[in-house]
Amino acid sequence: MKKIKRDLQSKNIIKIVIFSIIIFLLVFLTLTFSALLIGSVSGVSATIILIAALIFEVIGFITILTVLFKFFRSVDSVNSKVQSLAHGDLKADDILKEESFGLSLLTETFNDMKSNLINFISLTKVNIITISDAIESLSKSMDRSYMGNKRIAASMENVAERANDQAKLMGDAMAGIDEVKNRIEIITESIEKFEKSVEESVRATASGVKNLEEYYKQVNIISDNLNSTSEYIKKLNADITQIDNIGKLITKTSEQLKLLGLNASVEAAKAGESGKGFSVVAHEMNLLSAATKESVGKISDILKNIQDRSELVSKSIDECVESYDVSKDIFKSIKQSFDIIYNNANVLEADIKKVHNEANLINSSAHEINEKSQELYKISEDISNKTNEVSAVTLEELEELQKINISTSSLNHMLEGFETLIEKFNTSVVPVDADSEKQLRIAFVSPLDNEFWYVIRKGVLYAKKELAKKNVVIDFYGIEEDVGPKIRESFKEAMDNNVDGIIVTGFDPLLAELIEQAYQKNIPVMTFNVDLPVKSKRIAYFGPDISLTGVVTARALSKTLGGKGEVAILTGSGRVFWENETLAALKKYKGIKVTVKEGCADDIELSYTVAKELLTKNSKIRAMSVHGVGMFGAIRAIEELDLVGKTFIVSCFYGKEVARYIKKGIVCAAISHDPFGQAHDAIIHMYNMLVTGQKPEGEHIWSRLEIIDRKSIYDLL
Numbered sequence: 001m002k003k004i005k006r007d008l009q010s011k012n013i014i015k016i017v018i019f020s021i022i023i024f025l026l027v028f029l030t031l032t033f034s035a036l037l038i039g040s041v042s043g044v045s046a047t048i049i050l051i052a053a054l055i056f057e058v059i060g061f062i063t064i065l066t067v068l069f070k071f072f073r074s075v076d077s078v079n080s081k082v083q084s085l086a087h088g089d090l091k092a093d094d095i096l097k098e099e100s101f102g103l104s105l106l107t108e109t110f111n112d113m114k115s116n117l118i119n120f121i122s123l124t125k126v127n128i129i130t131i132s133d134a135i136e137s138l139s140k141s142m143d144r145s146y147m148g149n150k151r152i153a154a155s156m157e158n159v160a161e162r163a164n165d166q167a168k169l170m171g172d173a174m175a176g177i178d179e180v181k182n183r184i185e186i187i188t189e190s191i192e193k194f195e196k197s198v199e200e201s202v203r204a205t206a207s208g209v210k211n212l213e214e215y216y217k218q219v220n221i222i223s224d225n226l227n228s229t230s231e232y233i234k235k236l237n238a239d240i241t242q243i244d245n246i247g248k249l250i251t252k253t254s255e256q257l258k259l260l261g262l263n264a265s266v267e268a269a270k271a272g273e274s275g276k277g278f279s280v281v282a283h284e285m286n287l288l289s290a291a292t293k294e295s296v297g298k299i300s301d302i303l304k305n306i307q308d309r310s311e312l313v314s315k316s317i318d319e320c321v322e323s324y325d326v327s328k329d330i331f332k333s334i335k336q337s338f339d340i341i342y343n344n345a346n347v348l349e350a351d352i353k354k355v356h357n358e359a360n361l362i363n364s365s366a367h368e369i370n371e372k373s374q375e376l377y378k379i380s381e382d383i384s385n386k387t388n389e390v391s392a393v394t395l396e397e398l399e400e401l402q403k404i405n406i407s408t409s410s411l412n413h414m415l416e417g418f419e420t421l422i423e424k425f426n427t428s429v430v431p432v433d434a435d436s437e438k439q440l441r442i443a444f445v446s447p448l449d450n451e452f453w454y455v456i457r458k459g460v461l462y463a464k465k466e467l468a469k470k471n472v473v474i475d476f477y478g479i480e481e482d483v484g485p486k487i488r489e490s491f492k493e494a495m496d497n498n499v500d501g502i503i504v505t506g507f508d509p510l511l512a513e514l515i516e517q518a519y520q521k522n523i524p525v526m527t528f529n530v531d532l533p534v535k536s537k538r539i540a541y542f543g544p545d546i547s548l549t550g551v552v553t554a555r556a557l558s559k560t561l562g563g564k565g566e567v568a569i570l571t572g573s574g575r576v577f578w579e580n581e582t583l584a585a586l587k588k589y590k591g592i593k594v595t596v597k598e599g600c601a602d603d604i605e606l607s608y609t610v611a612k613e614l615l616t617k618n619s620k621i622r623a624m625s626v627h628g629v630g631m632f633g634a635i636r637a638i639e640e641l642d643l644v645g646k647t648f649i650v651s652c653f654y655g656k657e658v659a660r661y662i663k664k665g666i667v668c669a670a671i672s673h674d675p676f677g678q679a680h681d682a683i684i685h686m687y688n689m690l691v692t693g694q695k696p697e698g699e700h701i702w703s704r705l706e707i708i709d710r711k712s713i714y715d716l717l
Contacts, residue, residue, distance in 0.1 A: 459679030550581020608633030
C-alpha cells in the first residue's frame with residue numbers, strides 16, 4: 001500500500017513539473033510577444049533580457065520535449081507490450097523500470113497482471129490435465145459402474161425371484177426340519193432304551209462270566225476226583241490180582257494137602273489100627289482141602305466179578321475223564337466267547353453312551369437348527385423384500401449414471417473449450433502445424449521421488465494430450481527410488497525400443513556415454529532441469545538460467561534486508577543449484593555481509609545443526625539461502641530458536657511445503673523455474689525438430705523464472 005502511494009506521488013510530481021514548465025513557458029511567451037508587439041522595451045538591456053527569455057524558453061521547450069519523448073516512448077513500450085498481450089503473446093518480457101517513465105504504477109500493474117495471467121494459464125493447464133485424468137477415470141468407472149449396475153439390475157431381478165423361491169423352499173425346509181427334529185427325538189428315546197438294555201446285558205454277561213468261572217472250577221474238581229477214582233480202581237485191580245494169585249497159591253496148597261492126605265490115608269491103611277489117627281487127619285485134610293478149594297473158587301469168582309465190574313467202572317471213568325477233557329476245551333471256548341461278548345458288550349455300552357451323547361447333541365442342534373431356520377426364514381423374507389427394493393434403487397442408479405455421463409460429457413466439452421481458450425495465449429512453445437507421416441515415439445525419463453517431479457509429470461501429460469492427434473506416443477519413465485541407476489536403465493530401455501527421441505534430466509554425468517550411444521543410433525537426446533556437468537552430444541538443454549537465478553536470489557536476499565545486513569549461504573556437495581552465481585552477485589551489494597558454510601545443504605539434519613549453530617552465535621544474520629533440501633533443517637532451526645519473522649529464508653525451489661512456510665512467514669521468497677513448462681516445452685521442441693528436421697533456436701532454452709512470495713503464492717500440484 002505504501003509503495004502504491006509512493007508511485008502515485010511520483011506520478012503526480014512528474015505531472016506537476018510538466019504542467020508547471022508548460023504554464024511558465026506560456027507566460028514567458030506571452031510576455032515576450034507582448035513586448036515585441038507593443039515595443040515598450042528598448043535598448044541593449046531589453047534586448048539581453050529578451051534574448052535570455054528566448055533562451056530560457058528554448059531550454060524549457062527542450063526539457064518538455066525530452067520529458068515528453070521519454071513519456072511517449074514509455075507509452076509506446078507499454079502499448080507494444082499491451083498489443084502483444086492482446087494478441088495472446090505472454091512470452092514477451094516484463095516492462096523494465098527504465099522503460100516506464102511516468103508510468104511506473106501502470107507498468108508494475110501490467111507486469112503483475114501478465115504474471116498472474118501466466119500463472120492462471122499454467123494452473124489451468126495443470127487443472128485441465130488433472131480434471132481430464134479425473135474425467136477419464138470417472139468415465140471408465142462410470143462405464144464399468146453402468147455395466148455393472150445393469151448386470152446387477154438384471155441379476156437382482158433373478159435374485160428377487162430366487163429369493164421368493166428361497167423363501168418358499170425355506171418354508172418347506174422348516175416343515176422338513178420339524179419332521180427331522182421329531183424323528184431325532186424318537187431316535188434319542190430309542191437309543192436311551194437300547195442303552196438301558198445294553199447295560200442290563202452287560203450286567204448279565206458279567207454275571208454269566210462269573211458263573212462260568214465257578215462252574216469251570218467245579219468241573220476241574222470233578223475231573224480231578226475222577227482221575228483219583230480211576231487211580232484207586234487201578235490199585236484195587238492190582239490188589240485183586242494179588243488176591244487171585246494168593247487164591248491160586250491156596251488152591252495149589254490145598255491140592256498138595258489133598259495129596260498129602262491121600263498119602264497119609266495110604267500110610268494109615270498100611271499101619272492099620274495104629275494108623276487110624278493119621279486116617280482121621282488125612283480125612284480132615286481132604287475135607288479142608290476140598291473146602292479151601294471150593295472157597296478159593298468162590299473167592300476167585302467174586303474177585304473176577306469185582307475185576308470185571310472194576311474194569312467197566314474204570315472204562316466209564318476214563319470215558320468220563322475224556323468227556324470232561326472235551327467239555328473243558330468246549331467250556332474254554334465258551335468262556336472265551338463269553339469274555340469276547342463281555343468285552344464287546346462293554347465296548348458297545350461305551351459306544352452306545354457316545355451315540356446317546358451324540359444323539360443328545362444332534363437333538364440339541366436340531367432344536368438350534370429349527371430356531372435358526374425360523375430366523376433364516378424371516379431373513380429370507382427380508383432379503384426378498386430388500387432385493388426388490390435394491391432392484392428398484394439399481395434402476396434409479398442406472399438413470400442417475402446416465403445423467404452423470406451426460407454431465408461428464410458436458411464437462412469434457414467445457415475442458416475442450418478451456419483448451420481452445422488457452423491456445424489463444426502464447427505462454428510456451430506450440431507444436432508445428434505439420435503432422436508426422438509415421439508414428440513418432442518420444443521417451444521422457446524423469447525422477448518421481450518428490451512433489452517437484454510430479455509437476456514435471458503433469459507437463460508431460462499435457463504435452464501428451466496436445467500431441468495425441470498428431471500421431472505421437474509419449475513414453476513416460478517415472479523413477480521413484482534408486483534414481484541414478486534406474487534412470488540409466490530406463491534410458492537404455494528406451495534406446496532398445498528404438499524410440500525417435502529421448503528427453504532426460506542431466507544431473508548424472510554417466511549419461512554422457514549413453515547419449516553418445518544414442519547419437520550413434522541417430523536418436524536425438526535433450527536434457528531438462530539440470531544440464532550435464534560434462535560435454536555431451538545432447539541437442540539442447542531446457543531449464544533454469546543459472547546466472548540469472550543467482551542474480552535474482554541475491555536481489556531477493558538484499559531486498560529482504562533492505563540492502564544492508566548479514567546473510568548466510570549454505571551450499572551442497574555438488575553444483576546442482578546456483579550458489580556460485582548467488583555469491584558473485586552478492587558482492588555487488590556493499591551493505592551485505594555474507595557467511596558461507598559448504599557441504600551441508602544436501603542433508604536436512606546437518607543443515608539444521610549448522611544453521612542453529614550459526615544463528616546462535618551470530619544474532620545479526622537475518623536472511624539465509626540454503627542450496628538444497630537442507631533448507632527444511634534450517635527452517636526447523638529458525639522455528640526452535642523463535643526467530644520466525646526475524647530471520648528469513650530465500651528458497652531455491654517451490655512446492656507445497658515451501659508454500660506453507662511462505663504463509664508462516666519463514667520463507668520470504670521462493671525461486672520457481674516453471675517445472676510444468678520445462679517438461680512440456682522440451683517435448684514440443686523435440687516433436688517440432690523430429691517433424692521439421694530443424695534444431696531448436698538455441699542450445700540453451702531457459703525456463704521461465706518466477707519469484708513467489710505471499711502476494712503471488714499458488715498451488716501448482
